[in-house]
Structures are given as structure tokens and as C-alpha cells.
Amino acid sequence: MQAQGGLVLFLDNLHARYGSIARFWGGLGDLSVSINDPKLLERVDANKLEKRLDGLNFLKGLLGARGIGYTSGAQAKVRRQLWHSVLSGQPFQQSMLPAFNSEVKSSLDGWTGMRNAEEKEALIEFNLAARMLWLRLNQVNAFGCQAGEGATDLFRAFGEAVQLLQRLRYSAFPTLPWSPAWREKRRLLSFIHMEVDRLIQATVSREPQGKESHTEWGSGDLLSLLIAAKKQDGTPAFSPAEVHDEVLTLLFGVYDNSKILSHTLHQLACHPGAQQAARDEVDTAWGGQPPRTLQALISLKYLHACLQESLRISAGRGVIWRVLEKDVRLGNYVLPKGATLVAPTAAIHSNPNYWPEPSKFRPERFLDAEPSASGTDNLHPIRHPGGHALAFIPFGFGLRNCLGQKYALNTATLVLGHILQGFTVELPSEADRQLHFKEENLSLESTDGIHLRMIPRKKQMQL
Template sequence: MEDFHFYTLPLTLLALLYAWFSIKRLYSGGGDTSPPSPPSLPVIGNLHQLGQLPHRSLSKLSRKHGPLMLLHFGPKPVLVVSSADVAKLILKTHDLAFADKPITDHLKTIFYDGNDVINLPYGDRWRKLRNIVLHELLNSSRVKSFASVREEETSLLMRKIEECTSLLAPVNLTVMLVALSNDLISRAAFGNKYSETEHGKIFLDGLDEASRLLANFMTLGDCFPWLAWTNRLSGRRAALKRIVEKRDIVLDKVVQDHLKSLNTSKENIMGILLGIHKGEIPGVSIDLESVKGVILDVFTAGTETTTTILIWVMTELMRHPAAMKKLQDEIRGVMKGKQLMAEDDLLKMPYLKAVIKEAFRLHPPLPVFARVARDHVNLMGYEISPGTIVLINAWEIGRDPAYWEEPEKFMPERFLNSSTDLRGFDFYLIPFGSGRRICPGIGFATAAVEYVVANLVFKFDWALPNGAKGEDLDVTERPGFAVGTDTPLIVVATINSDV
């Protein structure tokens, strides 16, 4: 936590206020009816224990203190959930009571004061916006309608890789998959590759910069309103303001360009949203601020998370050549005699789906997701006060030996002949969350990941440069909005001679 280290001295002086915060903590639910809690420091509580990779730090603490653990970020009570059984209580039994999301000043700055489906508080406005996203933008029919976009962009990716093979050059798969995800989302959202324009690059660079700034859960100013000045001193607020101003210039231009069009296209998300804004669907409405908020959600939740899981899938396949061979045999058997893959072909590839589920289990792109208690709740005999933040560690739940045999092992076979899926009904596998706040883009994301991975494995054989082995791959995690690998995946591709 850069902010914490930067302000160590003033925080030490503020420790004199410890007694006051102890009383505040008791008032917030820290008494005898509270869950187990690790020791904390005066004033800052457990903030210092988050670390660069919070999912790992929280996992280490929960293995010592239990699957339901109470921390304090300054005076704010924070529940940490690390088992499927407790997650089910939060996301199903008491789903309504925990239906809000925590939103900081920085998130409000980025997401139009929280006027987006990810951050809006639960209520009528959120339900209406959520229904638009689910029923008009990302329903199963709409996801299928983007099949041609997935096919065209994946075909372009294959050609880029072929060019590298003809030059006997290694492939930076990380860079290529980032570009692919940006182009997929850009075409689905805007109807064209806006990423190829100068304005589009500014927009995407701004999203990437904002993601890095939001890598930490909270700053000191979020935990202590009277320390909000630290965000100004650290430069975070100014940096975010600069990013938002540049982004809004681009997004406002896109909106105006679509509005000026006589026939707004209904083949992309922006066109559909603006059609709703103009009253083309009776009984459904949306303002321009929310149009921009939804578009921002699509990019934020779509690009980085899709890229992240694609890279993790290919990384694990490189590390496990037996799994790679088994997947190649399945896909090439289905495609025997065919050159071009159709999405219907994926229905005949159960091992492909198992590989992707296993990658999501081990490497959920958003390893920790958050809720906020809206009401007073008695949870497992503990009294939880309104306003308590809840952090659900999907990464730790996916590695819990109570649910998974050899949980640290990449073993796709565990999902063969299994009804476990990614839709949040099985609380021991929740990479997209669950309940009312489950990610609405699950169908779009999984369709893209399945199709891209199937083509990569079908059309190429893969190796590491200079004869390196899979176990030599650096799988150090990179902090960020979505937790990916810190080192680019550099590989050598050879064209499958049967294609």
C-alpha cells in the first residue's frame, strides 16, 4: 500500500487517537458478538496486512483465523469470507441484505458518480439498469449475434501469429491477447475498432491507467475522511481527474457521433443504449450519464478480465503439456477435415470447457469481490452492522481442500462429467460472483474465451523459446484490477500441418 508507507510518520503520531477508535470499533460491531479477528495496529487497524496481492494476504490470515474473519480498515469493519459455505450465506441466504457494493470517492470519480450497473446501490434505479443490461445488451441471443465479431477478430489473431511463424520469431501472446480483447469489446460496444483511432487509444490508455490506480482496495482517505487530503498530496486525485477528463472527451464524441447518425445501429451496445435513450423501447428509459456508465462497465469488466483469463489458460497449458496434448487431440478430432471453426463445434469439446473452468478456479481474474451490509444481519451467530464491508475471496474458495482434491494442481479432469459451472450456483466456484450482483457479462466472456483458446490450440503447436520447459515459466502475479501474470507470455508457435 503505497499511501500507507508514504505516510508512516504522520500515522504514528495519530496513534494517540487509538482510544477513540477503539470505542468507534466497538460501536461498529467489534464486541463479543463479532467474528474472530487478527491483532490490529492502533488507528489503522489491519490496513497494513493487505499487501500488494490482497487475495494472498487475506488467504494467509483466514487460514489462521477462520473462514469468516473480521478486520478493520481504520474504523471501518470488514468481513472476510473464505469458504463456500459462508459465501452461500452472504450471496444467497442473505443476498438482499448484502446487495450493495462499496464505492469510494475514486470510484465515484471514474464511474460517473456511481451511475453504472456495477456501482449503483441496490434499488429501483439499479434494477432498471440491470434489466437493460441483461435483457437488451447481454442476453443469450445478443451474445450469439456477436459470433461473427469473435470469428473475424480471432481469424485476424491467427494471421498475426502465422506471420511470426514465417519469420521464425517468438510470439508475445500477452500483447496479442490484449489487442484482441480490446478489439472484441470495441466492436461489440461501438460497432468498430475504435481502439485503432487516436481517440480510442487515449480512451483505452486511460482505462489501463485508472486500473493501476485502483489496484488497492482503499486509500487512507477512503478509510479516514479526515485524511482525504492525503489523496491530494499523493497525486492520486489529480491523476484520476486528468484521466477522467481525457476519457470523457472521447466518450462524449462517440455518443454524439452515434446520436448524429440518422439510423443508429442496433448491432452494437452503444446503438442499443442510445435507442433506449431516444425512447425506441416502450417502458424502458436511460439517461446519457448512465449510457456512458454502462459503456465504461463493459470496457472495464470486459477487456482486462478477458485478457487475464486467456493468458492464464495458455500459461497453464504451457506448464502442463499433457493437458495441452489432450486438448489438442479433442479439438483436432472434432475439426478433422474442417478448416474454419464454428461456435457450434465448441459444444463437442467437453475437455475445452473443463480446461477453462479449471483456469477460472485457480486464477479468477477478480480474486476478491466486495459487498456492503445494507441491514443488520445475524450471520452464524455474529451480529453484523449495516455498512460493514464484506470481502469474498474467490481465489481462496477455489483452492479450499474441503471442496477440491489436490487444490493447487491444474487438473481439468475434475470437471469432466461434473455439473459444476461458472454461473454462481456452485459457491465453491464463483469467478463471476453470484446472486443479484453476479457479473452480467459472463456469457459474453466465456463465449470469447472458449472460441479463442480452441483456435489457438487447433491451429498451432506451442513451445517455449530456447527449449525452456513449462516449469520454467514465471507465474508471478501482477497487482491490478484483474490479477494477471507479471511477465509477458513469450512463446514459439508452429502451424499445425493438418490445418
């Protein structure tokens, strides 16, 4: 796995060599069965299987042990219901959209200011730019506008910790106490836990005394909503320790979603026709203004298709673990109870039986029509892209699918809509068309960054 660049690339090669079902061992007696065919996943009832929690053991200390990431069975079901109630209390267009518009506009102004005075353009390594913008948006979403620079420092430390733990995971030697890596891990985790406690206390201090509802005093950030959430009997839904650990889970879940932005924008730079179709759709829907409602984001069907196709090709390439609850026979194979079922999204998303010409960027795969000269009003999303419910799984599936997928897609749509209204995006050179990948946080990241030329349009969007 280490020699091939991590688990994601190892599984790509495994299926290229052995076909749709293959087994491997992660240790003595630790059997894993990887399946890249959606129909075979359906036959083993993958949607109903529990997550293999010990697959996240290398993140212990960073992921809270009392958070939803480490719950299972009935406890996980109850916790997910509580999270759904929290997320339903944060209507995207009411609590986050104005602040998000302001943050994105500020970043775009910064990029415009970076442009060469003679060439009137900016050459940007967009992986870094997207990550910094995503961190700012996550700061507002998680902690509210009052969090200040401390939250930005927290997100940076979180990113460093993820990269360190990922590196240690594939180390050939154990991390010895008092070694440089051990001390760095301890320093980062101590800082992260201290900052999360500080932000929780700052949020608690904003809560008024009396019977005011949360909507009258809270800022709509997720931390406030977690603290204010109640069970049916009126008691707090989350204990202070659970709030702490759920915040850690929240940070982990949104850490690398900036890849959705950078990879989609790279694809649009590689395909000017698709970029123009998406821009025309945004210009028509928004009319040169920032979006004010959730519907203004949902209406961008072609841009959503571009996001989904980018997730299929590269940005959503990860690994999903489940636990087999009984022996299962698939043809000549028997998958034993207790083995780990692996669903490699990269191999599934590139399976030519479900995705013809899988390496090609074709957003229309996710639509029942192609954009025409008359506009995109005739476009409608396909219910099961790839022809099967398990053929497209960038956010997981079944009992443990990602709770934050709507937030991720809405935020990416918002940012890309702003960028398309403000800039034309091009590749600096033909060499920038081809990306090379490495594993980071159980998904893939470009080894050399994503370099883009941002050319400001004459007509700028006004707040």
C-alpha cells in the same frame, strides 16, 4: 494490505492464519468479515445481500455514478432487467462472430509473421498479446467496426487509468491537488469521457429516421443497443447521461478479462496432455474452419472445463463485497448488521475441503467424465463444481453477479479455439512454469508476464 501486495493476497494470508472466518478493519470502525467457506456464506444468505458500493469509491470518475455499478435496491433490479434485454438483443453468433473471427485471424497472422525465420516459431509475452487482442474484440463489441483507432486509444487510456487508480488506492499519502498523480488522473479521465461522448455521438448519427427496427440499421454493438433500448411505454430506457455512464461500466467490466486467455493458455502449455485433448475437441467440432454459430463454441465442453479450472486457480481471483442486513450468528461469532461481508474468491477456490489438491490443474473437476481416446462426446458439465453453488464464483453470485460472464467465456473459447487450431503452445523454459502474482484491478496479475512459445501447425485454418 500494501505490504502483502494488495487486498487479494492479504485475504489469502488472513485465512491461512485464522481459518474460514476472519475479521479485519479497513479503517476506524470499518469492520469487514471475510468467509472462505461456501456453506458459511450460504448460512448468512450471501446470495440475497446487496453489494457494498463504497468499495468502488476509488474508481469514482472512471466508473459512471449513474451506471449499474453504483445502483442498489429496486433501482439496481430494474437496471439489470434493462441490461438483460439489451444483451438478449445481441445474439453472439449473429452480430459478433464473423467480425470476431476476422479480428482473431488477423492477430494470429501477425503472431505467425513474428516467428523466427529459422526456428519457425514465435516467442510471445502473452499477457500483452492477449490484452491487445481483447481490446480489439471489445472495440468491436462495444462500438462496432466503425469505431476505428479512436476506440483502441480509449481502451489503452482506460487501462492506464485503472492501474493509476489502483496504485493511488494503496498510497500511504492522499493525492494532493496539482501533484503529478493528480494531473495524470485528471488527464486520463478527461480523455476517456471525451472519447466516450465522441463515440456515442458517432453512433447516434448512424440511427436512421423513421420506423426501421434496430436490426435493420444497427451493427449489433452494445452502444447501439443501449441507445435503441426502450421501456415498456416506448420511451428510451437510458438517458444520454446514463448511456455515457453505462459505457464506462462496460469498459471497466471487460478491461482485464484477457487474463482468462493468458492464464488458460499458460496452463495448457504446462499440461501438454490437456492441450492436446482440447485441440482434438476443437478440430473435431470445427473441422479446420472458424466457428459460424454459438453452438460451435458451446459444444467445446473440455475447453470450457480448462477455462473454468484456470479461473479457479488464478485468472478469477478477486474479491466480492456485500453488506450484512441484520445480525447473524455463526457458532460463537456474531456478524453485526452493517458490517461488510467479504467473499475472497482466491481463498474459496483454493479451499481444500471443496477442491482436493487445489494447486493442481485438473479440468475434469468441472466434468462428470474424463476425455478418452474415443473423444469428448461423453463429457457433461457438473452443475455445482466443488460440490456447492458458492464454491466456484469467478463472476460473483446472487443479486449482483456479472452480467457479462457469458460474453467473457464465449469470447475466450473462440480465441483459444483459434489458437489451438493454429499453434502448439509450449513453455520457453522450465522457469516459466511458475508464475508470481501481484494485485491489479482487485484481481491477480503475473509480475513477470506470461512467456509462451507459439509453434505454427502445418495445417492452418482458413476463413
